[in-house]
Amino acid sequence: MDKQRIFDCIIIGAGPGGLQAAIYLGRFNRSVLLIDRGGGRTTLAKNIENFLAQKVISGQEIVDIGMEQAASFGVGIVRGVVGSVRKGRGVFEVSTEHEMYQGKFVVVSTGGKENIPDIGNIYKFFATSVVTCIDCDGYHFTGKKSLIIGNSIRSADLAMGMREMYSKDMTLVLCTDKLPDDYKEELKDEGIRLVVGRPKCFHGRETVESLEMEDGTVIPCEMVMSHFGFKLNDKFLDGLNLKKESDKRTYQVNRHFESSLQGLYIVGPLSGHDQVVIAAGEGAAAALDIKKRLLEM
Secondary structure, eight states, rough: OOOOSSSEEEEEOOOOHHHHHHHEEEEEEEEEOEOOOOGGGGGSSSSSSOOOOOSSHHHHHHHHHHHHHHTTTTOEEEEEOOOEEEETTTEEEESSSEEEEEEEEEEOOOOEOOOOOOOTTHHBBBBTTEEHHHHHHGGGGGGGGEEEEESSSHHHHHHHHHHTOOSSEEEEEEOOOOOOOOHHOOOHHHHHHESSSEEEEEEESEEEEEEEESSOOEEOSSSEEEEEOEEEGGGGGGOOOOOOOOOOOOOOOOOTTTTTSSSEOGGGGGTTOOOHHHHHHHHHHHHHHHHHHHOOO
């Protein structure tokens, strides 16, 4: 690959948003480079059932098929970890461990890394009967012995919401006893069991059957929601002084998903939404705006 060329667009991250942007721009016959480190958060999803026209598809399949689609439209794909993005004289410089690439526009679709608690056997059941996303997997809690593990008031709010939508058999495990008394009363009124302590290990054959606590307590369960959030993959953006939302975490973008730095677009969790279908739509919107801007140059 010619390292000296200036690409019309460099896309960082092969998440749904980045892949959708790549496919659109490739079909506009634009020069596009997609840089991906591999093993993104989307690939952890085993069964995605809320994506239009797909009865069920895994996150890995979405990424693999998306990569094939992008390549078929002439998108260049390289493996690498982006360390920095800089903008000089109208051109972005995107640096990986070994190379530097230049582009007129940049789309960032790097998502986040799941905060997975240190509980024995969690990976045996992860993404099947131990999950992290109510919007993705909440439906599978319907009528099941349900368990939520977390460490915040938001975990209690989640438990009450899930009880209303999915299951009356709900237990909330909090690692620390920081819940206000009024919340404890509300949980009691809702019939949600509250356990405070440190989880030790999951047990079960094909799916999770119980959680053992460090004090020896065993809590039967059929589905578990791990509610510890995720860390954004955005360290490489530090030097750009991009404006963030009031949460001091996600980035401000306009309706085309362009950030406060002209020419740099941010899609997916970094701009606030955490759903495959939404990220894909954001990638399409960004690509359409980039197409227009390139024609105006």
